[in-house]
Amino acid sequence: MAFDPSKVRSDFPILAQAVNGKPLVYLDNAATTQKPLAVLDASRRYYEEINANIHRGTHHLARAATAAHEAARDRVARHLNASESAEVIFTSGATDSINLVAAILTLVPGDEVLVSALEHHSNIVPWQMLCERSGASLKVIPCHEDGTLDQDAFRALLSERTRLTAFTWISNAFGTVNPVREMCAAAKAAGSLVLVDAAQAIPHVRIDVRELDADFLVFSGHKVYAPTGIGVLWGRRSVLDALPPWRGGGEMIKEVTFERSTYNVLPFKYEAGTPNIEGAIALAAALDYIEGIGLEAIAAHEQHLIRRAAEGLSALTDLRLFGPDDRVGALSFGIHGVHHYDLGTLIDQMGVAVRTGHHCCQPLMARFGVTGTTRASFALYNTEAEVDTLIAAVEKALVMLR
Amino acid sequence: MAFDPSKVRSDFPILAQAVNGKPLVYLDNAATTQKPLAVLDASRRYYEEINANIHRGTHHLARAATAAHEAARDRVARHLNASESAEVIFTSGATDSINLVAAILTLVPGDEVLVSALEHHSNIVPWQMLCERSGASLKVIPCHEDGTLDQDAFRALLSERTRLTAFTWISNAFGTVNPVREMCAAAKAAGSLVLVDAAQAIPHVRIDVRELDADFLVFSGHKVYAPTGIGVLWGRRSVLDALPPWRGGGEMIKEVTFERSTYNVLPFKYEAGTPNIEGAIALAAALDYIEGIGLEAIAAHEQHLIRRAAEGLSALTDLRLFGPDDRVGALSFGIHGVHHYDLGTLIDQMGVAVRTGHHCCQPLMARFGVTGTTRASFALYNTEAEVDTLIAAVEKALVMLR
């Protein structure tokens, strides 16, 4: 195994608790991750030492807060290998980032937006709203029985009408890893803009936006050990410079008169109002934290756990695993004759936290003819013993339910 | 004096520091307030004890986090005396809240949006963008020399074409308190929707949305001792129920198919994606904190300080105070022949943090023929001694500059 999770568990005080008298086994990491002390301390230090409103201040605290906020932007840019920090726009989360892009694009009837069958509602509904507003149409890349996308169908759907292609790097429901580089290349060859939803990728894989060659990439801080309320839109400068602003307000303007306002440059053009300064700083601390352990070591550890879980669970009668064997992060399953909600309720009584339901992927659930699944998802602090507890809890619940 | 600030200063660790060897005197509270330990502890406790993604979770932590988040909504609703908690929508800040309202309104050419000359850019630019999009026109309520709004002109500007009237409760630049109840009544009598910007009001005055009778009221958490990245839109149910959603994504939907999505009820309809759960909980803690001291006692204390500052400063040669005598929260001044930026730079060297510049109110500055002012703004933890330090620092800077 790549690294020893027992060494890092003490960084996460929440994990030490008992639920219903049993030790908490937190396997709902695809929904949100827990936060290490380094991140909590960074937030707190910000407020205890340098909190001030940023950018326009002349005083000492305003200078310190501005410098820390911009250093956080640099840190994110470095993590993504962006060409410049100004391409990193802070938002309130992945959903906010996707809505930003959907709001600033102008489409006309006949234009097409292409999304995949694996998408989270946050990467579907904004495009539906854009299509409704503009008369463009939404096309869907179908997926195979094993939860991977049909690449032939994808290529057949691409045309000169495709204005924007949006797909997730890793499926939050099934853990499917899409061949994002190839998909970006194909979409761009067809002349489409490309948005990659990295909400699930950010804690598990190395992201290099220059190598990826997408136009937009989004993620949320809370899924990568940072707080809620902070997210990122990375956008290619040449694309964003040509697009209009979205939210209006302080900071995003150059000059305001009642007759006419002119807008600021990137990244401020898209950051109206007081940003989540603390959140940005804590996100930078979270990236420092995972890089301190090593993203590759974390990924290897998580892969080991997810394989162990898949093996153990697939031995149970009538259990069906969704998604391909080389899934990352999330493991989804269903059990014939057992409702996922009942299973989730019972294993919660045993201290095991998993997510049940549609995982904000109703169209994907419909495609597989289910109303939901049970999903265990993994983070750097999970252990082999926790995987074994999960399997034993599911077995015990099945005895009660059948 | 209503209460003794020395008793609460230890709740704010940041205030104990020295800047350039002098004790920090933080008088930039209209830009952002400092956070008491009770708020920092509430954030931290959330992450150390119950952090999970909310609403759809079956497990113990998800239940606890959901309950805490909804209790925070109830707390805000109670603070505003809202008819129901569902009228409280969490956003990322006041700017986000105003943009939300501007985005969901549909206007046509001939319609008018009325704003006041006192507004912050965040309460101007979203309406300009709405007017640009729709062909409606923006009208401006002018202000008198003393920085109060011209109420006769306001009434003359109201007509059956006025679709929305937006004004601030308290001016961030001058501390002017608008007669919001009367203004709401007049605008509603003319058939207009009304949005009240309570960004500056929230830390200083008691807000009762039922008594106020506006349709929308917005504020940011960070200006009322809560963290950055959380804000509120209160909206009247009958109005919001009839308006379309804005951001699309998880949580705000009822059912998603690729053909068509249906939307959730209030407040979720306007809360797409994972919200700033921690921020909402910390905001509730901040409201508890100020109510624990007593909003009326805080207001009386701040009034005492601002009057002392106004008296002391107005004794200085060539100094001009902006705004009316009964200003609240912020005190703005200019000194003939001295650039506000130079003044701010020098008093910062003496540990005094004020804001200089246009305060995101360029049209108001233009109205008064200045490029900016120096603004001292007050919070519950400020003291008489700090006011005296401010005055002495300004005097010393003037000696250096003249």
Next chain:
Amino acid sequence: MSIAEKQQQILEELSFLPGWQERYEYVIGLGRQLPAMSDKLKSSDKLIKGCQSQVWLDARAEDGHVRFSADSDSVITKGMIALFVRVLDGESPDAILSADLSFIDQTGLKEHLAPTRANALNLMATQMKQRALEIGAA
């Protein structure tokens, strides 16, 4: 037995079950025993859509009394509904309308439920009263 007596009986039965496991087995057992509704009856106007599980509720008049049937795709949810059915089935509309259904809070079961499910239970109680009202007025 009155509604209050039936509620008391349920609370007594549960008092013999100290652990979460026995209580859940009891609820699951109730869910199993409640007859399934025919697919014909499961029309969309009978459907109460929860966040995670679906519930069907039907009510009809029989000699001035209300007869309930209910179903769910989740057996635990179905067991919780069975508690209500056991208490209210066969009672008069008036008795149902004036019943205090807060006994469910005393079962200690609600604490284990997701807020959405707990809300679904409240919704369920409201719906049963609503149907009783319609039948009483008819």
Next chain:
Amino acid sequence: MSIAEKQQQILEELSFLPGWQERYEYVIGLGRQLPAMSDKLKSSDKLIKGCQSQVWLDARAEDGHVRFSADSDSVITKGMIALFVRVLDGESPDAILSADLSFIDQTGLKEHLAPTRANALNLMATQMKQRALEIGAA
């Protein structure tokens, strides 16, 4: 005196001023001594708009050398520009283009400035080199 020598001289002058107050008085004094630009010269193409203060910069050729004049509504900003003007005024385009202007970082003044003002200083240095380039090429 070469550009480097002039910079050295400024750093020496500042080294006699230990406190922030003396250093700011020095800068303010430089700002006062720098002649005001005529309103005619203060055209919008000469304006470098900062966040808080405005700066006007003019450059013209004189016998193959560059003559700078500058102004600002903020006297501290003007004093900071005066440091650059003192160093670069009257030099050849080539000398200006190859000058290392990082001496400003060693003055310790930049730490006291808002990031916007510090950026404005960098912008100022860039602009002065840009004008020198234009004059050299003309």
